[in-house]
Amino acid sequence: MTNDTPFDSNVYYEDDADTAQILEKTVAVLGYGSQGHAHAQNLAESGVDVVVGLREDSSSRSAAEADGLDVETPAEAVAQADVVSVLVPDTVQPDVYENAIEPNLDPGDTLQFAHGFNIHYNQIRPPEDVDVTMVAPKSPGHLVRRNYENDEGTPGLLAVYQDTTGTATEEALAYAATIGCARAGVVETTFREETETDLFGEQAVLCGGVTSLVKQAYETLVEAGYSPEMAYFECLNELKLIVDLMYEGGLGEMWDSVSDTAEYGGLTQGDVVVDEHARENMEQVLEQVQDGTFAREWIAENQAGRPSYTQLREAERTHEIEQVGEELRALFAWAEEEADEETEAVTADD
Numbered sequence: 180m181t182n183d184t185p186f187d188s189n190v191y192y193e194d195d196a197d198t199a200q201i202l203e204k205t206v207a208v209l210g211y212g213s214q215g216h217a218h219a220q221n222l223a224e225s226g227v228d229v230v231v232g233l234r235e236d237s238s239s240r241s242a243a244e245a246d247g248l249d250v251e252t253p254a255e256a257v258a259q260a261d262v263v264s265v266l267v268p269d270t271v272q273p274d275v276y277e278n279a280i281e282p283n284l285d286p287g288d289t290l291q292f293a294h295g296f297n298i299h300y301n302q303i304r305p306p307e308d309v310d311v312t313m314v315a316p317k318s319p320g321h322l323v324r325r326n327y328e329n330d331e332g333t334p335g336l337l338a339v340y341q342d343t344t345g346t347a348t349e350e351a352l353a354y355a356a357t358i359g360c361a362r363a364g365v366v367e368t369t370f371r372e373e374t375e376t377d378l379f380g381e382q383a384v385l386c387g388g389v390t391s392l393v394k395q396a397y398e399t400l401v402e403a404g405y406s407p408e409m410a411y412f413e414c415l416n417e418l419k420l421i422v423d424l425m426y427e428g429g430l431g432e433m434w435d436s437v438s439d440t441a442e443y444g445g446l447t448q449g450d451v452v453v454d455e456h457a458r459e460n461m462e463q464v465l466e467q468v469q470d471g472t473f474a475r476e477w478i479a480e481n482q483a484g485r486p487s488y489t490q491l492r493e494a495e496r497t498h499e500i501e502q503v504g505e506e507l508r509a510l511f512a513w514a515e516e517e518a519d520e521e522t523e524a525v526t527a528d529d
C-alpha cells in the first residue's frame with residue numbers, strides 16, 4: 180500500500196495485490212453491458228474463473244458466448260460463484276438482487292458493486308454473513324476493456340461496506356488488479372463518498388454541466404446569426420482538444436498552450452458565464468444527492484415507466500447540434516477513421 184502522498188486516502192497498485200485472493204474463486208458477472216463485458220473479459224484473461232449471469236432471452240447472451248465465456252441465468256451464476264459482481268443497471272439491481280442473488284448467496288460470499296447507489300440508498304440490504312465491496316473504475320466500461328487490451332490501466336476506487344470474512348479489502352484489491360485498475364492506481368474510499376461524488380460529478384460536470392454549456396453556447400451563436408458549423412466547431416469539437424490538454428497536464432498545460440488572448444478572455448469571462456448562481460445551483464444539486472432527493476426521484480421515475488427520461492432523451496437526440504455534428508463529422512477524414520476504429524473496438528468488445 181502506498182500513501183507517501185499529500186492525500187488522506189490509501190492508493191494501491193499491482194504490487195500490493197495478492198491475486199490468489201480472486202484466482203482461487205469463481206466470479207459471477209451479472210450483466211454484459213458497458214462494465215460487465217469489460218470486467219468479465221479482463222477477469223477471464225487474467226486467469227479468473229468467470230461465469231456471466233444473463234436472462235434466458237438476453238440480447239447480450241450471444242456476445243458473451245462469442246467472447247468464449249460461460250453464460251448461465253443470473254440465479255445459476257450466483258449459485259456457482261464465491262463473488263457476485265453486480266453489473267446490471269442500477270435501476271434493476273434491487274429486483275435482480277431479490278429474485279436471483281439473495282436466494283443463492285452462501286455465507287462468506289462477496290457482493291461486489293461498481294457503484295454504491297443501491298447500498299448507500301438502502302435499496303439492497305445484504306445479509307450480515309457476506310462481504311460487500313466495491314471496485315468502481317473511473318471510466319466508461321469500453322475504455323476499461325480497451326486499456327486492459329493495450330496493457331494500460333484504468334484508475335479505480337475501492338470500498339468495503341461489510342467485511343465478515345476479514346479479507347474483503349484484499350479480495351477487492353485482487354479483483355481491481357485482475358480487471359486492470361491496479362495498473363493505474365486504486366484509491367480507497369467509502370460507499371457514501373463514491374456514490375455522492377459520482378452522482379454529483381456526472382450531473383454537475385461530466386454529463387449534465389458540459390452538455391448544457393455546449394448546447395447553450397451553440398444556441399447563443401446560432402441565434403446571433405453565426406453559421407451552425409462554426410458554432411459546432413467552437414463549442415463542441417474543440418472541447419475535446421482542450422480537455423485532452425487538461426487531462427495530460429492540468430489546467431496549467433491548457434493555459435500554456437492557448438494564446439494569451441484566449442487565456443485573458445477565459446480568465447475574465449469564465450466566471451461571468453459560470454457565476455455565483457451556477458455555484459449555488461451546484462450546491463443544490465449536491466444537497467439533493469446527499470439528502471436522497473435525487474435517488475427518490477430517479478427510483479419513482481423508473482417505477483412510473485420513465486416518462487420524463489424518455490422525453491428528455493428524445494429532446495436531446497433531436498437537438499440541432501446533433502444533426503449538424505453528424506453531417507460535419509462525416510466531412511472530415513480523421514473523424515471517419517476514428518469512428519471506424521471506435522466501432523471496431525466496441526464491436527469486438529461487445
Ligand SMILES: NC(=O)C1=CN([C@@H]2O[C@H](COP(=O)(O)OP(=O)(O)OC[C@H]3O[C@@H](n4cnc5c(N)ncnc54)[C@H](OP(=O)(O)O)[C@@H]3O)[C@@H](O)[C@H]2O)C=CC1
Nearest residue numbers: 210211212213214237238239266267268271293294319320
Ligand atoms: N457505464 C459505465 O461505464 C459505468 C457504470 N458503473 C456502474 O456499473 C453498473 C453497471 O452499469 P452499466 O455497465 O452502465 O450497465 P448496462 O446498462 O450497460 O448493463 C446492461 C446489461 O445488463 C443486463 N440487464 C439489464 N436488465 C437486466 C435484468 N433485469 N436482469 C439481468 N440482466 C439485465 C443487460 O442484458 P439484457 O440484454 O438482458 O438487457 C446487459 O447485459 C452500475 O452500477 C453503474 O452505475 C460504474 C462506472 C461506470
Ligand SMILES: CC[C@](O)(C(C)=O)C(=O)O
Nearest residue numbers: 317318319377381385386
Ligand atoms: C460519468 C458517468 C459514469 O459515472 C461513469 C462512466 O463513470 C456512469 O455512471 O456511467
Ligand SMILES: [Mg+2]
Nearest residue numbers: 317318377381
Ligand atoms: Mg462515474
Ligand SMILES: [Mg+2]
Nearest residue numbers: 294377378381
Ligand atoms: Mg455514475
